Amino acid sequence: MVNWRVLGPLEIVHHGRHIDAGPPQRRAVLGILLLARGKPVSRGRITRLLWGDDPPASPTNSLRTHVSRLRQTFRENGLTADHARLLTVGDGYRLTTGDGSLDLVRFERLTCQAKDAPDRTALPLFESAFALWRGPMLPELSSDVFRENVLPRYEEVRLTAYENHVDARLRVGEHVGLVPELLEFTQEFPYRTRLRIQLMLSLYRCGRGAEALTVYRDTRGHFSAQLGLDAPAELRALESLILTESPSLTDVSHFVSMDLLRPTRPLAATRPVSHTWSVN
Structure with missing residues (x-):
C-alpha cells in the first residue's frame, strides 16, 4: 500500500517507509500531478503552477528531467504500475495511483460521510479527517499562481x-x-x-x-x-x-x-x- 500525501508537505509512504521524492521542485511537480487525480496536465499548466511568471529558460527540458527522475524513484522503491503510473500524454503528463491512496480523497470521503451521519457518529469521522492535515498544503508549490488561484x-x-x-x-x-x-x-x-x-x-x-x-x-x-x-x-x-x-x-x-x-x-x-x- 502506498500513501500519497498532499495535506501538508508532499510525502510518499510505502509500507510505512518514507520515500524521498527529491528536491522541492520535483516534489512540487508530483504534487501538481496528484492534485489532478488521474487527469492529464499540460506542460504549459505545470509550468505556470510551478514557476508562475518566472519560468526557467527551458521549462520543457526541466519538466522532462523531473518526470524522468520521478519514474526512476518509483522503480527504485518498488512502486509498480498498480501503485503509480506516470505517463506522457500529448503535451503533458498523467499520474494514476491506487484508489483511496491520496490523503485528500480520504479527507473528502470522511467529511462527506460525517456530514450525513448522526452527530455522535460524525464527530470521530470529522476528527479522523482533520488528523490527515499535517500543515499548510504543499509548501513546495510557492508560486503566486498556485497560492492565489x-x-x-x-x-x-x-x-x-x-x-x-x-x-x-x-x-x-x-x-x-x-x-x-x-x-x-x-x-x-x-x-x-x-x-x-x-x-x-x-x-x-x-x-x-x-x-x-x-x-x-x-x-x-x-x-x-x-x-x-x-x-x-x-x-x-x-x-x-x-x-x-x-x-x-x-x-x-x-x-x-x-x-x-x-x-x-x-x-x-x-x-x-x-x-x-x-x-x-
Whole structure:
C-alpha cells in the first residue's frame, strides 16, 4: 500500500517507509500531478503552477528531467504500475495511483460521510479527517499562481468541513470548548459569516450574551468599513434573537437546524476563491 500525501508537505509512504521524492521542485511537480487525480496536465499548466511568471529558460527540458527522475524513484522503491503510473500524454503528463491512496480523497470521503451521519457518529469521522492535515498544503508549490488561484479552493473545502464539524459539536452541547477555537478562526477569517454565527451562539450558550453582541457589532463594523456593506441578514437575525433572549438559542435540536445556520450565499474566506483555474 502506498500513501500519497498532499495535506501538508508532499510525502510518499510505502509500507510505512518514507520515500524521498527529491528536491522541492520535483516534489512540487508530483504534487501538481496528484492534485489532478488521474487527469492529464499540460506542460504549459505545470509550468505556470510551478514557476508562475518566472519560468526557467527551458521549462520543457526541466519538466522532462523531473518526470524522468520521478519514474526512476518509483522503480527504485518498488512502486509498480498498480501503485503509480506516470505517463506522457500529448503535451503533458498523467499520474494514476491506487484508489483511496491520496490523503485528500480520504479527507473528502470522511467529511462527506460525517456530514450525513448522526452527530455522535460524525464527530470521530470529522476528527479522523482533520488528523490527515499535517500543515499548510504543499509548501513546495510557492508560486503566486498556485497560492492565489488553486490553493484557496482547498482552503474552502477544509473550512466548510470545519464549520460542519462545529455544527455537530454545537448540537451535542460542546459550546464551551468551541469558544476559544472560534475566536481564533474568526480573527483569521473575519468576513466568514457562518463562523461568526457559530461564535455568537457558543458565547450565548456559555452565558456570555454581552460578548456575543460585541461580536455582532464588531462584525457589522468590519463589513461597513472594509466592504461598504451592512452585516449579513443571518447575523442580524441572530442579534434579534439574542436581544429578545429567544428560548430557541438554548434549544440545541431546534436552533442549529434553522436556516439561520444555513447561509444562502457562498461564504468568502480571507481571499475570493477562484473557479477559473484547475491543476488539469
